[in-house]
Amino acid sequence: MSTKGFLERLAEGPVICAEGYLFELERRGYLQAGAYVPEVVLDFPEQVENLHRDFLRAGSDVIEAFTYYAHREKLRLIGREADLEPMNRQALAIAKKVAAEGDALVAGNICNTNVYAPDDAGAARQVRAMFEEQIGWAVEAGVDLLIAETFSWLGEAEIALEVMRRSKLPTVVTFALHKEDRLRDGATPSEAAKRIEALGADVVGLNCTRGPRTMMPFVAEMRRAVGIHIAALPVPYRTTREQPTFQSLIDPDPVCRHCLPNGRSFPVALDPFTTTRYEIAAFGREALELGVRYLGVCCGAGPHHIRALAEALGRRPPASRFSADMTKHYAMGTDPTLKAANQAYVRNL
Numbered sequence: 001m002s003t004k005g006f007l008e009r010l011a012e013g014p015v016i017c018a019e020g021y022l023f024e025l026e027r028r029g030y031l032q033a034g035a036y037v038p039e040v041v042l043d044f045p046e047q048v049e050n051l052h053r054d055f056l057r058a059g060s061d062v063i064e065a066f067t068y069y070a071h072r073e074k075l076r077l078i079g080r081e082a083d084l085e086p087m088n089r090q091a092l093a094i095a096k097k098v099a100a101e102g103d104a105l106v107a108g109n110i111c112n113t114n115v116y117a118p119d120d121a122g123a124a125r126q127v128r129a130m131f132e133e134q135i136g137w138a139v140e141a142g143v144d145l146l147i148a149e150t151f152s153w154l155g156e157a158e159i160a161l162e163v164m165r166r167s168k169l170p171t172v173v174t175f176a177l178h179k180e181d182r183l184r185d186g187a188t189p190s191e192a193a194k195r196i197e198a199l200g201a202d203v204v205g206l207n208c209t210r211g212p213r214t215m216m217p218f219v220a221e222m223r224r225a226v227g228i229h230i231a232a233l234p235v236p237y238r239t240t241r242e243q244p245t246f247q248s249l250i251d252p253d254p255v256c257r258h259c260l261p262n263g264r265s266f267p268v269a270l271d272p273f274t275t276t277r278y279e280i281a282a283f284g285r286e287a288l289e290l291g292v293r294y295l296g297v298c299c300g301a302g303p304h305h306i307r308a309l310a311e312a313l314g315r316r317p318p319a320s321r322f323s324a325d326m327t328k329h330y331a332m333g334t335d336p337t338l339k340a341a342n343q344a345y346v347r348n349l
């Protein structure tokens with residue numbers, strides 16, 4: 001347990017939660033795009049530990065156990081159902097270990113099951129059972145808070161919240177908003193936020209799928225709709241009105257587009273759309289101004305994005321020691337000992 005609780009920290013100011021472990025570990029060569037199951041937790045645990053540490057040094061206040069998609073449906077899909085419990089317990093242990101190195105909070109995590117269907121009592125039972133086993137392991141591990149994320153069905157999020165609420169721990173519920181601007185069961189983000197508030201969550205908001213530009217208008221609406229804390233964790237991609245989600249982004253370069261399988265940039269060719277750290281800093285300032293207290297970056301985020309977010313909130317995390325300082329650059333710098341000829345040559349760079 002950390003020295004200061006989650007709700008206490010939120011009452012005082014913003015709380016950062018780095019997400020996006022799937023994409024970062026995929027880039028590093030330890031996780032497969034497609035099924036996106038965090039087998040890395042069991043197969044290369046030191047890589048998960050290192051990534052948590054990178055985000056902690058970059059300013060994340062929460063270390064989220066890497067149990068996203070470590071649920072029964074996904075493990076069945078890849079033929080590793082027997083590894084379900086060890087994978088969850090190991091992910092929780094790794095998160096706890098790293099959080100203790102920096103007085104960070106540890107979060108248990110559940111997510112979209114891809115099993116849920118409205119008016120299907122059997123599916124609802126299956127979803128509930130999946131959440132109950134995962135939340136049970138998180139509670140036994142002694143987490144500080146519980147996060148249920150990336151839901152595109154309000155009904156599924158309601159089941160998640162009901163299961164989490166039994167633990168008496170603080171709860172965060174975030175929705176993934178696809179192209180339609182509403183959840184799959186028809187609710188607008190604001191309507192969903194009101195429902196989640198009424199069911200007793202501590203934080204509600206949006207995560208994943210949308211970049212800052214196409215997520216923030218809905219975050220602002222949710223902020224106005226409810227009294228509880230609001231979460232915003234966009235993907236670090238330049239989504240637009242016409243292409244509001246990272247799944248819908250189309251490479252504007254015709255040469256590059258034609259070398260893509262299916263012409264789609266999602267998920268492993270999104271590089272040209274990546275936001276700079278300055279855009280993430282701008283997102284952080286805008287969100288804070290709106291009164292949004294729970295901030296992070298989802299799929300695609302690297303530690304540099306989280307550091308930029310932390311610095312935009314006025315922090316100086318350990319990794320800020322290496323934040324850019326161009327005064328000592330050989331040509332662009334201003335240090336008096338630099339050679340004038342190199343400084344003059346800067347126009348040719």
Ligand SMILES: [Zn+2]
Nearest residue numbers: 208209298299
């Ligand atoms: Zn994501």
